[in-house]
Amino acid sequence: MKDRSLLAYCGLYCGDCAGYSGEIADSARALKTTAKKYKFDQTAKHLFSKEIKDYPAFCDMLGFMTELKCPATCRERTDGATACEIRKCCREKGYYACHECADFEKCSKLDTMTPLHGQSCVRNLRAIKKMGIDQWVRNGKRLWFADDE
Numbered sequence: 001m002k003d004r005s006l007l008a009y010c011g012l013y014c015g016d017c018a019g020y021s022g023e024i025a026d027s028a029r030a031l032k033t034t035a036k037k038y039k040f041d042q043t044a045k046h047l048f049s050k051e052i053k054d055y056p057a058f059c060d061m062l063g064f065m066t067e068l069k070c071p072a073t074c075r076e077r078t079d080g081a082t083a084c085e086i087r088k089c090c091r092e093k094g095y096y097a098c099h100e101c102a103d104f105e106k107c108s109k110l111d112t113m114t115p116l117h118g119q120s121c122v123r124n125l126r127a128i129k130k131m132g133i134d135q136w137v138r139n140g141k142r143l144w145f146a147d148d149e
Contacts, residue, residue: 002137008074009090009097010113011124013142019070028065035059085109096133099125118146 006014014020035041044052052058071077074087086109090098098104104125113121120143128136136142
């Protein structure tokens with residue numbers, strides 16, 4: 001179900017995030033479990049020692065990836081999300097998201113999102129401003145990564 005509460009303040013949609021869905025964490029957990037079941041450490045050591053030089057490091061990375069799941073959306077969180085300047089600004093101004101601010105297109109707070117998301121936040125916010133949140137959530141093109149553009 002597409003839900004307006006999954007709209008982050010910055011214009012990203014939590015429902016499109018692998019951290020929110022837990023898909024990467026679940027897949028890593030399943031791979032770790034399967035590798036253990038089939039004692040893949042022995043296979044890696046004896047058959048693929050050239051290809052898999054550091055199997056313990058690979059397992060450590062899988063362990064790390066099993067934790068890549070957001071406990072809640074940024075609207076619901078009470079932990080580190082409070083440090084988000086975008087969230088803080090919207091809440092102080094009483095905005096549901098940045099699209100309500102006349103200055104969002106040139107706001108430096110959104111620059112923190114650029115390395116991973118490029119202009120996705122600004123482009124999403126423009127679409128939300130034009131279409132409205134509910135229409136955008138249901139039918140809009142939701143961008144996530146810089147290369148989606």
